[in-house]
Amino acid sequence: MEPTIGYYLPCKKYYKLHFEQFLILCKRAQIKTIEINDDYFNSIHSQSPPNIIVHKLTDILCREVLNDDKMAHQFLEKFRQMKGRTIMIDNLESISQLLNRHVQYSLLKEIQTIYVPPFISITDEFTANDCQKIQQLLTNNNIQYPIICKPIQAHGSESHNMKIIFDSSHLIDIQYPCILQQFINHDGILFKIFLVGINDDNFYIVKRSSIRNFTITQSLETISFHSSEVSSTQACSNLNNGEDIIVDGITIDNERIKELVRLIKKKFELNLLGID
Template sequence: MSPTIVLAFTENKHTKSGWAGFSEYAKYGLTDPQFGVLSYSGDQCAWLMARSYRIQGYDVHILNLDESSHDASADIVIHKLTNILDRAEDGDPKAVEQVQKFESFVANTPVLDPLPAVRRLLKRERTMVLLQDIIQKTRKENVTLFHIAPFAVLSRAELLSQKYVNLVKFPAVIKHVTAASSQAAHQMAIVPSSQQLNTALTELAGPPESPSADKWFLQEWVNHDGVIFKVFVVGDHVHTVVRPSLQNITSGHGIFHFDSQKIPKSFAEDSASHSNSNLPTFATRLSSDARKAKELELDTGRAHEIARVLAKELQLTLFGFDLIVESGTGQHFVIDINYCPGYDGVPNFHAKVLHVIQQKIQKDSKSARRV
């Protein structure tokens, strides 16, 4: 009987990420893939594919969390349920039910990755505290593997009464505490000076009397010359993609609002950036010479070691993190971690993830035989 891989993904994950085309990749192994129907779960981001196909001897099914029961058995389950997990943690009844069904389904099945490990990344403060602990644990002779920017989690009233003083300096970025579950989680603002904070909050959350998030995540902005390194991890495989980021921020800039899901993914060809606005811009027109100079500042050995350490300490197999190199100092900062990211731009991703799946199934099979 063929081993079975079960995926618990949303339609968005299948169509707008490196996972897209996974079914086509499956055809290379065995012919005659089987297709079922497309069902809608009633959730805004949970179009779940109810279909199956073959991958080089593996049966692959995609789980519909709204089904009352799941008949398919699985040798391994891979999921991207951060939105649902976050809503469940906040008490959403539908999400709680979906998570309970999923936990029941995977109770005796290997999972990539374990839900407790993924839950630790749902809130930004929780993630940063984890990173602080990892920094301390990996420090050797006062040498730090990586840094994180100072941050604070405060209510709107605390922010307006300047409770951030001695915690966070400006320029700073302000965003919602949650890192998933809603479109609002991806809305954020660069605030060049403390005098602009009230305006930025009003633009993000509405006037003080309007309903809004009780807590906000405020973090110092680290200038990094408009270049960000997206590091993708698939088991032991590490791949870095260079992408444009925001230009260096000064106190003379205006407040800049942006959606973190709509940041440009590529640079224009050899054209310097010119803007008459006082708003910062994404460095999409950074010259190739400037890009190459910044790329040389990245310590690739350090980036790979960070990936190894994070995988071990966070107990994750499929994840990505954003790495920047500070202007002037060359210090490496981890500014975000994402579970099971898009993997856009990762070469041979399908083959790499299938290799990880095979290793996991074989490892758990050997463990089961020893019991």
């Protein structure tokens, strides 16, 4: 009996990943593929789940968790009922941890060998409108300016809308619920690590442009930006260095990266992972 891979991907992600090429490779290797959707669940095929399910269900998870969407819950329950009868890449419970930046960063902080820039969460209107209270929270947590303001929700187009705030007089610019985190200068370079599978050696590193360094010499107006415009393969922003990424002199320690991958994969219980 030939192995079967099931898949669920939104159309946008399907085309972005050129997923049809993966389906062609599977066919050549005599691996059967089947799309997991409502038609699948209403058919006789659902009685025998595929060996593996690859999915991108984060949009539906957000609707279930954040909007209490009953239709989303019912659809996801059908996936949960297959637990133990198929391999899910990845489990919905593990992915749910990634939807909230406070949860993400708190879990990372529990790994003692990983440095997470200090952060606080602003989740209520009363605190968001009290700049003095926010400043006290920043001081208590040793968070210095500049700070970066990120939506607490870590998925969806709105999650990429961020701000860099340079002093306490501009704390009024924050939009809650959000994470306020110390901005760390990193020379306008970002390394992304992509991991696939249970083998800690199966990772791939790419370099991307990122936000240039800042020095606090005077008060600056808050900078608003969309993170995908600053750090992507086609990024071209006035927040970048304005020149090609130069990585001369930077040595990547693959053993340290391997250990980083192992720790994060174990903590979040994920087999398909991207790390900045």
